[in-house]
Amino acid sequence: MAAFEWWILPAVAVRTEAVTRNSTEYRGTLPAWRIAFEDDEATRIYIDPNTGRIAAVRTGTWRLYDFFWGIHIMDWKNHEDFNTPWLMGFAVGGLVLAIAGSVLLYLRWPRRRRRRVASGMGDANSATGM
Numbered sequence: 001m002a003a004f005e006w007w008i009l010p011a012v013a014v015r016t017e018a019v020t021r022n023s024t025e026y027r028g029t030l031p032a033w034r035i036a037f038e039d040d041e042a043t044r045i046y047i048d049p050n051t052g053r054i055a056a057v058r059t060g061t062w063r064l065y066d067f068f069w070g071i072h073i074m075d076w077k078n079h080e081d082f083n084t085p086w087l088m089g090f091a092v093g094g095l096v097l098a099i100a101g102s103v104l105l106y107l108r109w110p111r112r113r114r115r116r117v118a119s120g121m122g123d124a125n126s127a128t129g130m
Helices: 060-072 085-108 124-128
Strands: 013-019 032-037 044-047 054-058
Touching: 054 060
Parallel strands: none
Antiparallel strands: 013 032, 032 044, 044 054
16 A cells, blocks of 8 residues: 555645745655645645655645754754754753763762761770670
8 A cells, every 4th residue: 555545635626736846845756746725734735747646745734743843853944954053062962961960969979978986985895894
């Protein structure tokens, strides 16, 4: 079963156009056909013209997920590069804080102390004469 064989069309197609440039919404093989639907989700279906198969389905829910994914990986432009300087900086900062916290925890950990016998008291057995 192909990836989108189960797809049920949401509404009547409003627009069909050829896509010749990659965008943040579609990064697949080009050229492709984009079919826009008039529904609550603003559904767009991208079709590979060589095979006739659905290459991608983009809905409002997908766009919301993609927006939060871009925030999560700190790539606000393309939403796909997770090696950004921002992310690396926060990762190094988190590692430094974790190491510093571990060192401070070790330094503040309560240790068992040995009881010292007072030197002026002498031995308890010698006082009783035994």
